[in-house]
Amino acid sequence: MREIERIYLAYLNEIEKSLEDIETTYKLDPSSKEKIKRLFTLINIKPEKKQEKIEIGNIYLTFEEHIPIYYIIYDQIDDLYEVLKMSDWVELGNENDLLTRINDEWFIVETWNNFYLTADQINRSIFYGKIPKEDFDLVRKFLNGEIKELPREKRGLTASEGSYQMQFHKKESQIVRKYKLLPLEQLPEFENTIELPPKRELLLELVAGKEKTTAFGENFVLHKDLENNRIELILPKELQGKKGIITILDQTYQIDHIPEKIYLKPTEEIKKIDVEKLAQKISVRETK
Known part of the structure; x- marks a missing residue:
């Protein structure tokens, strides 16, 4: 073996x-x-409860049943905190996982595995430490597209589709899946909004007058709302109100009642997004 x-x-x-x-x-x-x-x-x-001020770069430990979940505070969005999952299974990291040392132990920051927590959920977690500033800066620059890849000495090995590293990624995403839906749960149905992570392959070199604002998927329509800097994911009437699964880029969302529209909010300017490429990375299907 x-x-x-x-x-x-x-x-x-x-x-x-x-x-x-x-x-x-x-x-x-x-x-x-x-x-x-x-x-x-x-x-x-049963650690002594010590209330730490929630700050960007803080690392916490919580549990989902018996499964440990380490995470780092990455950003604050209104009343929610965007966090990135971490793991001490560093051997299973790939080129998109940042290696960092916390409390004399090696971890990976799963830059691709973001989810959302409330302040109350964070305060019920165990404060574990703080990521070194230089490592947090690398994560931020990588996610913002300021650097194309993590430094070789600070990342896992390159992994192919179907490898154990990629299977690990799938499991890690499943562990925190329910926390990925928190922004949807806290918004009225007609305001459903999903933050799109930076995806460099979706950016296009603009050609004046030729960029498209509408693209069609198998059972949805994407439309750029340039005025509000967002993309409308318009869903068919036959799916509205039903349970379903929507996959957007690498993230999967389980929806109890599919709405008429879901708004996709990119980190880049909306005009820089190739809406046809984005449509190819979205799927919508009904579940029983």
Whole structure:
């Protein structure tokens, strides 16, 4: 068994099984077993509650059932905080994961895995530390498109589709999926808004008079609202009010009642977005 496969199996067992199940199912190497034991020890710790001021760059630890969720405060949007998931499974990181050292332990910042929390949810978490300023600056520049890639010495290995690293990414996104929907839950249905992460491949070199403002998907229409700097995702009447799944770029949203429109808010100027390329990265389907 390859080492990366052993690490991935240990990761899966961490999030899907109890410690007893892990030890009886797999013969883990000492380092992997120690990591898992440390996890289950952490769960039983009742730390002294220390209220820290919520600041950009702060790192916290919370749990989803028995699964540890480390995250960093990246931005504040009205009453919500945008955060990025972190993980100490650094061996499973890829070129989009930033390596950083916190409290003498290595972590990756999953620059692609953002979600949202309220101040109350953050205050119920365990304050873990603060990311070094130079590392936070790298994350910010990468997400803003100021640098095309993370420095080689500060990122994981390049991974291909279907690799263990990419399977890890899928699982990591699923763990915090419900928190990705928080902006939708806190807005009236007619104001549904999703923040689009920076995607350099969606930018286009503008040709005067030739940029398109409308694109068509299989069962939706995208329209650029230049005046309000947003994109309208217009959904068909036959889907409205039904349960469904909408995938936009790398993020999947489970919707209990599909609205008439969802507004996509980009970080770039709306006129710089190639709406046809964006339409190719969106899918909408009904669920039962």
